[in-house]
Every structure is written in C-alpha cells, then in structure tokens.
Amino acid sequence: MDFDLSEKHKLLRDRVRQFAAEKVAPVADKFDRTQQFPLDNFRAMGKLGLTGLAIPEEFGGSGADHLAFAIAAEELSRACASTSDILNAHLALCTEPIFMYGNAQQRKKFLPDLVKAEKVGAFGITEADAGSDIASIKSTAVRQGDHYVLNGIKVFITNGDVSDTAVVFANIPELGKRGMTAFIVENGMTGYIKGKKYDKLGMRAGTNCDLVFENCRVPLENRLGEEGQGMAICLSILDYGRIGIAAQGVGLAQAALDLASSYSRGRKQFGSPICSNQGISWKLADIYTQLEAARLLTYKAAWLADRKQPFSLCAAMAKLTATELAMKAATEGVQIMGGYGYMMDSPMQRYFRDAKLTTIYEGTSEVQRMVISRALTRA
Numbered sequence: 536m537d538f539d540l541s542e543k544h545k546l547l548r549d550r551v552r553q554f555a556a557e558k559v560a561p562v563a564d565k566f567d568r569t570q571q572f573p574l575d576n577f578r579a580m581g582k583l584g585l586t587g588l589a590i591p592e593e594f595g596g597s598g599a600d601h602l603a604f605a606i607a608a609e610e611l612s613r614a615c616a617s618t619s620d621i622l623n624a625h626l627a628l629c630t631e632p633i634f635m636y637g638n639a640q641q642r643k644k645f646l647p648d649l650v651k652a653e654k655v656g657a658f659g660i661t662e663a664d665a666g667s668d669i670a671s672i673k674s675t676a677v678r679q680g681d682h683y684v685l686n687g688i689k690v691f692i693t694n695g696d697v698s699d700t701a702v703v704f705a706n707i708p709e710l711g712k713r714g715m716t717a718f719i720v721e722n723g724m725t726g727y728i729k730g731k732k733y734d735k736l737g738m739r740a741g742t743n744c745d746l747v748f749e750n751c752r753v754p755l756e757n758r759l760g761e762e763g764q765g766m767a768i769c770l771s772i773l774d775y776g777r778i779g780i781a782a783q784g785v786g787l788a789q790a791a792l793d794l795a796s797s798y799s800r801g802r803k804q805f806g807s808p809i810c811s812n813q814g815i816s817w818k819l820a821d822i823y824t825q826l827e828a829a830r831l832l833t834y835k836a837a838w839l840a841d842r843k844q845p846f847s848l849c850a851a852m853a854k855l856t857a858t859e860l861a862m863k864a865a866t867e868g869v870q871i872m873g874g875y876g877y878m879m880d881s882p883m884q885r886y887f888r889d890a891k892l893t894t895i896y897e898g899t900s901e902v903q904r905m906v907i908s909r910a911l912t913r914a
C-alpha cells in the first residue's frame with residue numbers, strides 16, 4: 536500500500552490551495568452574504584483545468600482522475616464550500632455524465648464549453664414529492680416524432696438559475712416502472728423555464744432554483760443513454776457525486792479544525808489558553824483523528840473509482856463519515872470560539888451553515904446508511 540500522493544496530485548493540491556487562498560477565500564463571505572454565483576471564479580476554475588478534471592484531453596479536459604477531483608474539491612471547500620459545491624454540480628453531475636453516457640455527437644457538442652467553464656452545468660432529479668425516493672419522480676417524457684415532450688418540475692437545483700446545460704430525468708409512461716430516462720436540456724428550448732429561486736441557510740454562493748418543463752420539446756438527439764436507462768445513470772452519477780461531497784466535508788472539517796485550534800491557542804481564560812483544558816483539547820483531538828479517517832475513506836473511494844472497481848459502498852461510507860464530521864467540527868468549532876464563533880464576522884458560522892447541507896444533498900446521511908446496511912446484509 537502507498538498512502539503518499541503522487542507528485543502530480545501534490546502539484547495539483549498546491550495549485551488549488553494557492554488559487555483558493557488568493558481568489559476564493561477573500562470573496563467567500565461576500566458571496567455568502569449576497570447569495571450570488573461567483574462567475575469570475577467559476578471561469579478561473581476553467582482556466583486552471585478544474586472544470587475538466589476527469590475528462591480526457593481530447594475533449595479539452597485535464598485528463599486527471601477522481602482522486603485529483605477529490606483533492607481539488609477538498610481544497611476549494613476549505614476556502615469556500617459553496618465554490619466546491621458549484622464545481623461538483625457542474626462537473627460530477629453534468630459534465631462527467633455527458634462524457635460517460637453521451638454519444639460521440641453529444642460529447643462533441645457539449646463537452647468543450649462545459650470543460651472550459653464557458654457554460655455552466657446542472658443536474659435535476661429531485662421533485663417536490665421525490666427527494667430521497669428518486670424512483671417516485673412524476674416528470675414525464677412523451678415521444679412525438681423527432682422530439683420528446685417533457686412535463687414536470689425539478690426542485691432545489693444547484694446552479695439551476697445560471698446553468699446553460701442540465702442533465703434531467705423523466706419517465707417515459709409506456710415503459711412503466713422502468714421508464715426513467717435521462718435528457719440533456721439547454722436554455723432556450725421551448726417550454727423550459729427557470730422557476731423559483733431559493734433563499735438558503737448555507738452554501739449561499741451556489742444558487743438554486745426550480746427547473747420547470749411545460750410541454751418542453753427536447754430533440755431525440757438530446758436523450759442521454761437509452762430509453763429506460765435513467766435510473767442506472769442517475770445512481771451512477773450520484774456515486775461519483777458523493778465522492779465530491781465527501782471531499783467537501785473533509786475540506787470544511789479541516790477549515791473548522793484549523794480555525795478552532797488556532798483560536799484555542801490564542802484565547803486565554805482563567806489565566807491560560809483555553810486549549811490547555813482537556814475539555815477543549817480532547818474535542819480537537821477527536822476531530823483531528825476523525826478527519827484523517829474521513830480523508831482516507833474519501834481518497835479510497837476515488838482510488839477505487841479510478842481503478843474501475845466497485846466504489847459505491849465506499850463512496851457512501853466516505854460521504855456519511857466526512858459530512859457528519861464536517862457538522863461536528865463546525866458545531867464544536869462554534870463552541871470552542873464561544874460568542875466569537877457565533878458572530879457573522881467569524882467564518883466559523885459559515886462553516887456551520889455550509890456543513891449542514893453536506894449531510895442532506897446527494898443522499899441524506901440516512902440514505903447513505905441505507906446503502907451501507909443493504910451492502911452489509913447482502914454480504
């Protein structure tokens with residue numbers, strides 16, 4: 536076994552760390568307050584090659600692997616989890632699925648602009664009555680000649696309002712329970728409407744809206760994969776996406792630990808730094824230890840994916856461990872900083888608000904436990 540990162544991965548980590556420190560961290564609070572999509576930094580991620588990680592060079596990508604993506608997602612999340620969230624929705628949930636399931640024509644048409652960050656990608660499965668239970672979506676796609684006619688509403692969609700291209704799912708009614716099918720939808724299609732925008736607790740730079748389909752005409756050539764392949768495509772996309780969310784959790788937990796640890800060394804009460812109390816230092820020791828475990832699980836999930844070995848169980852374990860840890864690290868971080876951690880001018884409160892989402896989207900912690908326990912009982 537080799538726990539060391541390759542020189543290439545170390546170089547990428549250092550480059551993303553520097554970019555995150557110089558360009559992302561300084562504007563993280565501003566975009567959190569204004570709830571605006573950080574378009575300049577999104578385009579800058581394109582120039583750095585981050586929006587094309589894990590996409591082969593022939594399509595303009597960086598030709599890197601999922602471990603590289605996990606490292607980049609972690610480093611971005613340390614500075615601004617929303618920026619990592621935006622990259623995940625764009626790359627893991629839209630660009631990569633088009634690369635993995637798209638035909639030659641679709642790859643040629645959509646990948647270059649997405650990879651260069653000239654267009655923004657999004658992903659829509661969730662509906663008002665279909666959250667954890669994605670099989671219960673009600674959106675329909677009825678074939679009429681050389682088009683499908685889509686009807687339905689996708690809710691909460693990350694990057695939705697700023698997206699140019701989205702991978703969405705609808706049922707083809709005549710196929711019954713096996714009818715879920717994936718489609719690539721583009722701005723300007725008749726009957727494709729950007730709906731309600733959301734005001735959120737955290738991850739506020741990653742903007743969300745509903746995607747509304749009212750007799751939306753989607754050409755046959757925009758179907759992604761085969762009719763009825765949608766559920767398999769969706770589950771596979773979510774597996775890859777969970778590596779990204781696990782990495783977000785690791786980055787957030789690291790940020791909370793760094794801040795809590797340095798604060799606890801500087802803050803004196805009763806004549807000594809607060810870190811000299813076991814009540815504080817043991818909290819930090821637990822988070823430090825669990826962070827190492829969460830990072831290893833996350834890297835292992837990416838490593839398995841890169842070797843084309845089954846990785847969905849490991850991705851679920853990584854997401855569960857890393858995102859619950861992010862919430863714990865941020866909660867304890869606020870506690871360790873006392874009133875100062877509760878104030879809006881401390882980034883700790885942002886970590887706390889951002890961390891909560893990581894335990895909810897792309898499968899809640901309960902859903903990850905379902906995946907893990909099913910694998911265990913099947914075994």
Ligand SMILES: Cc1cc2nc3c(=O)[nH]c(=O)nc-3n(C[C@H](O)[C@H](O)[C@H](O)COP(=O)(O)OP(=O)(O)OC[C@H]3O[C@@H](n4cnc5c(N)ncnc54)[C@H](O)[C@@H]3O)c2cc1C
Pocket residue numbers: 624658659660661665666667668690691692693694735738743892895896897898899900901902
């Ligand atoms: C900010 C944000 C961004 C999002 N971005 C996207 C996006 O880009 N694209 C997209 O398609 N979706 C997106 N989502 C949707 C997200 O993936 C869902 O919110 C999530 O899967 C949970 O679904 P739900 O909110 O409907 O909760 P529900 O499924 O209603 O769950 C509510 C609670 O019940 C629990 N629960 C449900 N079933 C079980 C069970 N069988 N056993 C135990 N507990 C259970 C859940 O864990 C949860 O705690 C986003 C959501 C948010 C909040």
